[in-house]
Amino acid sequence: MATAGKDTPRERYRAQLRAEVKQHAWQQIAAAGAAGLSLNAIAKQMGVSGPALYRYFANRDELITELIRDAYRSLADAIRTTAASGADLADLGRTLRTWALADPQRYFLLYGTPVPGYHAPHDTTAIASEIMDALLDAARTPTDTTATTGDRPQAHPAALRRALHFWTRLHGVLSLELAGHFTGMDLDPAELYADELHHLTT
Amino acid sequence: MATAGKDTPRERYRAQLRAEVKQHAWQQIAAAGAAGLSLNAIAKQMGVSGPALYRYFANRDELITELIRDAYRSLADAIRTTAASGADLADLGRTLRTWALADPQRYFLLYGTPVPGYHAPHDTTAIASEIMDALLDAARTPTDTTATTGDRPQAHPAALRRALHFWTRLHGVLSLELAGHFTGMDLDPAELYADELHHLTT
DNA sequence: CGCTCTCGTTAGAAGTTATAACTGGCAGGT
DNA sequence: ACCTGCCAGTTATAACTTCTAACGAGAGCG
Structure with a gap:
């Protein structure tokens, strides 16, 4: 792929956490549809506080x-x-x-x-x-x-x-x-x- | 119809205001979809304050x-x-x-x-x-x-x-x-x- | 004409997204 | 091996949302 994605430990951590967020997101979407998707709820499920996720997704x-x-x-x-x-x-x-x-x-x-x-x-x-x-x-x-x-x-x-x-x-x-x-x-x-x-x- | 809807002035006012709310709602839906429908925004458009609309729609x-x-x-x-x-x-x-x-x-x-x-x-x-x-x-x-x-x-x-x-x-x-x-x-x-x-x- | 009901108000709770500022620790370069 | 700088995650805050509660004022009903 063109977008390199350097294989530094931090990058790997980022990718892994983004994947984890998306996994929870799919759960919520399956349960309540895309409209019911809440970043805050995902953060709560992952045991971190709301704004933490904004490091990984702009919005x-x-x-x-x-x-x-x-x-x-x-x-x-x-x-x-x-x-x-x-x-x-x-x-x-x-x-x-x-x-x-x-x-x-x-x-x-x-x-x-x-x-x-x-x-x-x-x-x-x-x-x-x-x-x-x-x-x-x-x-x-x-x-x-x-x-x-x-x-x-x-x-x-x-x-x-x-x-x-x-x-x-x-x-x-x-x-x-x-x-x-x-x-x-x-x-x-x-x-x-x-x-x-x-x-x-x- | 079965549900009577007495023709008192108050009832007529209620019906007219409900219709007005729905009209604004359709506007918002056409512009931003059903997900983007906001009771508060409708109230603002109608020149009344948010909770007023809860007299006409339970939620x-x-x-x-x-x-x-x-x-x-x-x-x-x-x-x-x-x-x-x-x-x-x-x-x-x-x-x-x-x-x-x-x-x-x-x-x-x-x-x-x-x-x-x-x-x-x-x-x-x-x-x-x-x-x-x-x-x-x-x-x-x-x-x-x-x-x-x-x-x-x-x-x-x-x-x-x-x-x-x-x-x-x-x-x-x-x-x-x-x-x-x-x-x-x-x-x-x-x-x-x-x-x-x-x-x-x- | 007076009583009552209902309307709209403000206040406030519990959520949401999103930004700003701060701290602690790990990673990377020297 | 150290030290520096970046970056993750934190709290505080703003601006929203829905919706409940308590209250004042006025209009309709009898």
């Missing part, structure tokens, strides 16, 4: 941004790992659902309600398009020739459409399920999801 | 619940109005998008990230299923016979599937668009939405 937003970054990386890894083992779109779909169900609030952190003022830093959007690239790659069928117009590999229109439908439809079912909008409707979300996935891949 | 959550109720009512009205004028599913889809674009944060209040602790009161879920009923009705084709098994009119399986797909797919595109996940992708969300709607209705 609450920076911590959340870092968590978003990690979440994107985690999802990108899951997708890439699945894609690397010669998987098709259906497998990617199942991976996505598994990843989302593992921590719904983490999914919402990426694809849930955005804060009007907030603008994602460039590197997080970069990871997001990495995910999209993996999707595009998996959505490409043998018949699709990747016409490289210009410098960027232009995706085949059909593949792009497939990937887009994959994304929006699965997100549609998934987000409504995770938000609990299917409860009391006598309906198995897994079946609905599998159904959409079936439509997408045949 | 912040009750205000938000009321806003959710109103939002559901607004959407249900829009859907029902469209459906009443002999419209098909495609028209309902366009109505949904128009309604959502009019105030994205209002859409997210209903279908966005849920607060883990929060449980919607029964009447709001009742309005939600009212919307679902309108959808089911519009999704019913002439060939679908509504078999009334038991006391509740059991929807035809095909109509249920259509309505469900309508809901999840349009929500998928819409929520990603409103959250800004398509920005910088050289892609017209309206086209994508129309495309899904086309798939849904042919």
